[in-house]
Amino acid sequence: MYSIGDLSRQTGVKVPTIRFYEEKGLLAKPYRTAGNQRRYDETALKRLQFIRHSRDLGLPLPDVEALLSLEGAQGADLDHVHEIADRQLTELRNRITLLRSLEAELERITAACDGTHDHVCEVLNAFGDHSICLGSH
Amino acid sequence: MYSIGDLSRQTGVKVPTIRFYEEKGLLAKPYRTAGNQRRYDETALKRLQFIRHSRDLGLPLPDVEALLSLEGAQGADLDHVHEIADRQLTELRNRITLLRSLEAELERITAACDGTHDHVCEVLNAFGDHSICLGSH
DNA sequence: GTAATTCCTCTAGTCACTAGAGGTTCAAGA
DNA sequence: TCTTGAACCTCTAGTGACTAGAGGAATTAC
Numbered sequence: 001m002y003s004i005g006d007l008s009r010q011t012g013v014k015v016p017t018i019r020f021y022e023e024k025g026l027l028a029k030p031y032r033t034a035g036n037q038r039r040y041d042e043t044a045l046k047r048l049q050f051i052r053h054s055r056d057l058g059l060p061l062p063d064v065e066a067l068l069s070l071e072g073a074q075g076a077d078l079d080h081v082h083e084i085a086d087r088q089l090t091e092l093r094n095r096i097t098l099l100r101s102l103e104a105e106l107e108r109i110t111a112a113c114d115g116t117h118d119h120v121c122e123v124l125n126a127f128g129d130h131s132i133c134l135g136s137h
Numbered sequence: 138m139y140s141i142g143d144l145s146r147q148t149g150v151k152v153p154t155i156r157f158y159e160e161k162g163l164l165a166k167p168y169r170t171a172g173n174q175r176r177y178d179e180t181a182l183k184r185l186q187f188i189r190h191s192r193d194l195g196l197p198l199p200d201v202e203a204l205l206s207l208e209g210a211q212g213a214d215l216d217h218v219h220e221i222a223d224r225q226l227t228e229l230r231n232r233i234t235l236l237r238s239l240e241a242e243l244e245r246i247t248a249a250c251d252g253t254h255d256h257v258c259e260v261l262n263a264f265g266d267h268s269i270c271l272g273s274h
Numbered sequence: 275g276t277a278a279t280t281c282c283t284c285t286a287g288t289c290a291c292t293a294g295a296g297g298t299t300c301a302a303g304a
Numbered sequence: 305t306c307t308t309g310a311a312c313c314t315c316t317a318g319t320g321a322c323t324a325g326a327g328g329a330a331t332t333a334c
Binding site: 140151153154157161170171172173174192197198 | 331
């Protein structure tokens, strides 16, 4: 049996956030001690770890909820699980590409700034390539 | 001269969001027509595009503001620029590292299922199982 | 000139937390 | 067993970054 603090330490999810997830229905209402404190089992721990990872991946809570409901999925449900994972993977890769272009511009700036003071910074031009934009515009 | 709607279409930033950025000081107060409507120039467009990309990358608005303040810096200002750029670069690299580990995790998850429909998917276990994480969660 | 569209301000709502107040319970040590 | 301090409880309110809607004025296209 874990206290809410144990769960927090093991998952890295803050205590108020765990209560928030419970309120939202993402975590089942746990067993309570005689003194009204929450006590969790191994299943709750796994579930919370799953939520944590999904959030790290940028999934909104409704998507996380959808995935949780598909636990043990078979047959046609698998397509839905894979669809969500694939979509996230694509977005992630675009994001990395974009970040690296900004990294390159910042590197240029810091490298140049080390020397003489005779240039102008052009941060606004860091994202010259709009072909890899995340959204549509 | 662009209307707020033109700017919105060209950047993918919604109209109320543009007004919100103005309120927050990320965009300068633009010229107004006799009828009190906003009109923007090329600089505003570029600036908004930069904000859009930075937000897509997950940078919080205060960081975006810091980056924007680097634009056009010259001479002695570059010392300060160097400081901000350095800090942003460090954070950027941490972010890229994190995203890379998450990418690997998602790849593993999608690879775990071969797409056939004759088994129970292990995807959710892969998410929740701490032991197979490559990252530092 | 009129009708459709876009714009204006303002208020309030959303998502996913996060902080704080004010009080209760639990667990380790004397 | 008693005490004390950390951890817990509920509840309200605040945060960041938008987003939606009301009610009305300006602009644009025909």
